[in-house]
Amino acid sequence: MSSERILDSRLRERVVSAAEAADLIQPGETVAMSGFTGSGYPKQVPLALAERIDRYHQAGQPFQIRLLTGASTAPELDGVLAKVDGIALRLPFQADPDARKRINDGRLEYMDTHLSHVAQHTWFGFYGDIDTAVIEVSSIRADGSLVPATSVGNNKTWLDLARKVIIEVNEWQPRDVEGMHDVYYGTALPPHRKPIPLVNPNDRIGETALRCDPDKIVAVVRTDAADRNSPFNPPDxxxxxxxxxxxxxxxxxxxxxxxxxxxxxxxxxxxxxxxxxxxxxxxxxxxxxxxxxxxxxxxxxxxxxxxxxxxxxxxxxxxxxxxxxxxxxxxxxxxxxxxxxxxxxxxxxxxxxxxxxxxxxxxxxxxxxxxxxxxxxxxxxxxxxxxxxxxxxxxxxxxxxxxxxxxxxxxxxxxxxxxxxxxxxxxxxxxxxxxxxxxxxxxxxxxxxxxxxxxxxxxxxxxxLLADYYDRALHHSYGRHTPHLLAEALSWHQRWLDTGSMQPGG
Structure with a gap:
C-alpha cells in the first residue's frame, strides 16, 4: 500500500498490524468506533480484536468492551464482536443479525438513543470515559489532520475525548473524497452554547478534516477493504x-x-x-x-x-x-x-x-x-x-x-x-x-x-376489525377523548404470538 495516504512522518512511524493495534484495547474498556450505516467503519482492527477476545474466552478469561459508534456498521465490526460475545453494551443503533439476536436473548445490553444525543451525552459524561477510539480515514495530511472517509458520524467527539486513538487508513476509500466534509468545531457545552450558523442545506461552516492530538494516536493501521454495500431491491x-x-x-x-x-x-x-x-x-x-x-x-x-x-x-x-x-x-x-x-x-x-x-x-x-x-x-x-x-x-x-x-x-x-x-x-x-x-x-x-x-x-x-374495536371503545372506554378498551388494546399482538396471525381464527 502506498504511503501517500499517510503524509505525516510522525504517524507513518506508528504503522502497525491490526493485531498489534487490537492488543492495545483492554478488557472492560469503552471503545468508540467510526461508522454510519455501513460506511466509514474500521475494517481490520475489530476483526483482530474479535480474534483476541475469542482467545481470552477459550482460555476461560473474561473480555468484553462497551461499544459506541455513529449508527449501524457491518458484519466486520458488530457481527464479529457479537459472535464472540465481546460486547457488554452497545449504543446507539445497530442492524446486525448476530448482535440483534444477543440483544433479544438478553445477553447483550443495548441502549437505543436518538442519534443527535450521542455526542452531547458523551460530552456530558453520561456514558463514562472513552478509553479508545478506532477511526477509519481516507488519508492523513502532512499536518496530522485526518481526512474522513465515507462517513463522519461521531468521529469528532470520539477523537476529542478518547484517551488513546487507533487510526485505520483505508486505501479503498476514494482519495478524492477530500474536500467533501464539513467538520464544525463551534459547539460548546451549556451554558456557553451559541447558535449554529447554518441556514441553508449546502452551507459550509467548518473544516474539511478532523483534528486529533498526535500524541494520542498510538497506532496506525493500513487497510484496503470495501464498505459494506447492500444492494437495494427494485421497488415493489x-x-x-x-x-x-x-x-x-x-x-x-x-x-x-x-x-x-x-x-x-x-x-x-x-x-x-x-x-x-x-x-x-x-x-x-x-x-x-x-x-x-x-x-x-x-x-x-x-x-x-x-x-x-x-x-x-x-x-x-x-x-x-x-x-x-x-x-x-x-x-x-x-x-x-x-x-x-x-x-x-x-x-x-x-x-x-x-x-x-x-x-x-x-x-x-x-x-x-x-x-x-x-x-x-x-x-x-x-x-x-x-x-x-x-x-x-x-x-x-x-x-x-x-x-x-x-x-x-x-x-x-x-x-x-x-x-x-x-x-x-x-x-x-x-x-x-x-x-x-x-x-x-x-x-x-x-x-x-x-x-x-x-x-x-x-x-x-x-x-x-379496527373499526369494530374503535366503535366499541367509543361507548365503553374510561374516557371519550382517546377511546381505548384496555383489556383488548394489545390483544392483536397477543393473538399473533399465540396463533401466528392478528386475524381472529388465524
Missing amino acids: AASEQIAAYLIEFLQREVSRGRLPAQLLPLQSGVGNIPNAVLAGLAASGFRDLTAYTEVIQDGMLDLLRDGTLKHASCTGFALSPEANEEFKRNLDFYRSRIVMRTQEISNHPEIIRRLGCICMNGMIEADLYGNVNSTHVMGSRIQNGIGGSGDFARNGYLSIFLSPSTAKQGSISALVPMVSHVDHTEHDVSIIVTEQGLADLRGLSPKQRARLLIERCTHPDYRD
Whole structure:
C-alpha cells in the first residue's frame, strides 16, 4: 500500500498490524468506533480484536468492551464482536443479525438513543470515559489532520475525548473524497452554547478534516477493504403505490401554497420505499430540490445526476455496489453537490426546525391515534433502533411515516388499536402512508385521526376489525377523548404470538 495516504512522518512511524493495534484495547474498556450505516467503519482492527477476545474466552478469561459508534456498521465490526460475545453494551443503533439476536436473548445490553444525543451525552459524561477510539480515514495530511472517509458520524467527539486513538487508513476509500466534509468545531457545552450558523442545506461552516492530538494516536493501521454495500431491491408494487400517494400529496401542498415549488429540504430514511419516493419526485417534474438528511442512498445520487436535486447534506452514505462505483467515477461532480457533516450537526434539532425539513421515515406499526412504533416487534423484540427518525420527526416541518399496511404475508397489521411500543407520539406525527392511502393527521383530534386512519391506511382484511374495536371503545372506554378498551388494546399482538396471525381464527 502506498504511503501517500499517510503524509505525516510522525504517524507513518506508528504503522502497525491490526493485531498489534487490537492488543492495545483492554478488557472492560469503552471503545468508540467510526461508522454510519455501513460506511466509514474500521475494517481490520475489530476483526483482530474479535480474534483476541475469542482467545481470552477459550482460555476461560473474561473480555468484553462497551461499544459506541455513529449508527449501524457491518458484519466486520458488530457481527464479529457479537459472535464472540465481546460486547457488554452497545449504543446507539445497530442492524446486525448476530448482535440483534444477543440483544433479544438478553445477553447483550443495548441502549437505543436518538442519534443527535450521542455526542452531547458523551460530552456530558453520561456514558463514562472513552478509553479508545478506532477511526477509519481516507488519508492523513502532512499536518496530522485526518481526512474522513465515507462517513463522519461521531468521529469528532470520539477523537476529542478518547484517551488513546487507533487510526485505520483505508486505501479503498476514494482519495478524492477530500474536500467533501464539513467538520464544525463551534459547539460548546451549556451554558456557553451559541447558535449554529447554518441556514441553508449546502452551507459550509467548518473544516474539511478532523483534528486529533498526535500524541494520542498510538497506532496506525493500513487497510484496503470495501464498505459494506447492500444492494437495494427494485421497488415493489406497494412501495410504488406509497410513493404515488406521497408525491400527489406534496403536489397538492404546492398548489395550495403551503410548500414552495422546490419543496423544503428532504430527509429520507434508508430502504426501498424511500428510494421509490425519490424516484417518484424525479418522474413528477420536481426540480431544484435540496436534502438535509443523515444518509445519501442510491435514489439521491440519481436525483443529483438528473438535476432534480441541487445539493444534499448528510453524515454518511448507504450505497449499493453499483451506486458506489458511480459515486467513485464521478466524484468531482458529487463533491460540489454533497456536504458530509458531523452527526451532531446533520441531526441537530435546531437546524432541522430552522430549515423546515420534510421528514420521511419507516415504521413497524401505528395505532388509531397516530402513535408510531419504529423499533420493536411485538413490543419487546428490538429490530434496529430509533436512529435519527426522532430527531427529524419532532422537529421537521412535516413528519411522514411510511409502511406497507401488512407484514409477514398479511398476518400482521401495521395499523393496530394500540402500538406495542412508542417511539414517536401522536404529537410528532403529521402524515401516515400505506399502499392503501394517505392520512393527513394535521389539525385533527384523536377521534378524527382514528376515523381517517381506519378509512385511508388500514388493509381491507383488518379495516372492519379496527373499526369494530374503535366503535366499541367509543361507548365503553374510561374516557371519550382517546377511546381505548384496555383489556383488548394489545390483544392483536397477543393473538399473533399465540396463533401466528392478528386475524381472529388465524
